[in-house]
Amino acid sequence: MEDFSHPDICWRDNTAGHKQSRKFLECSDDNFLPQVLREPMRRSAMLDLVLTNKKGLVGNVKLKGSLGCSDHEMVEFKILRAVRRAHSKLTTLDFRRADFGLFRDLLGRVPWDKALEGRGPQESWLVFKDHLLQAQE
Template sequence: MQLSCIETSRKFLECIDDNFLLQVLKDPTRRGAMLDLILTNKEGLVGDVKLKGSLGCSDHEMVEFRILRAARRARSKLTTLDFRRADFGLFRDLLGRISWDKALEGKGAQDSWLIFKGDLLQAQK
C-alpha cells in the first residue's frame, strides 16, 4: 500500500521528533517555501546559517552554514556526573513539584522536550 503525501509528511515529522532532531534553517529557500532542511541532534552544532541567493537561473536559494563541533569541543571541558553523590530523593521531589500537564499543555514534541530538558538540567544543579 502506498502512503499519501500527508501520511508521508506525518511519518517524516514523527521521525524528526522521535530522534530529537532540531531544524536549524528557519527561512524559506524557494519562493516562500521551506524545501531545504538542516537537521542536527545537538544545539550549537550548526551555526552561521545564511541564504546566499540563487545560483544561475535556479529559483532555489543556496544555503551556507558551518559545523561548529570541532571549535566547541576545543573550548569546552567535558563534565561528568558523580551519580554516587546524587540525592535522587531531592531530584525526584524537585521534578515532582512541576505541574507537567500545565507546563506542556498545547506544546509540540520539540517544545515539550526543551521544557523538560531545561527543568531536568535545573533540578540537576
C-alpha cells in the same frame, strides 16, 4: 543538510498537513534532530533543511541566493565546534552516578497542567522533551 520535499511542514509550529510529512516530523523529533534553518526557500516553503543532533553545533545559517538557473537557494552555515576524530569523546550518560531523586524532583516542580494546557500531542511532547532535557543537564 538536504533537499526535502515536505512543503506543508510548518517548522515554527511543528505541524504538517500530510501524513508523510507528519511522519517525517515525528521521526526528526524522536531522534532529537532540530531543524536550524529559519528562512523559507521557495514560495514560502522550507524544502532545504539543516538538521543537527546537537544544539549549538550549527550556526550563522544564511541563504546566499540561487546558483545559476537552479530553483534552490545556496545555504551557508558554520559548524561551531571542531570535531577531531582521534581525540573526540562520545558523551554518554552515566546512570550509575545519576541522582534520580533530584531528577524526579526537578520534573515534579513543573506545573504540568499549566504547561500542557491547550496543546496537542505533538506540542505536548515537545514541551515535555524540553523539560526532560533541562532536568538531565
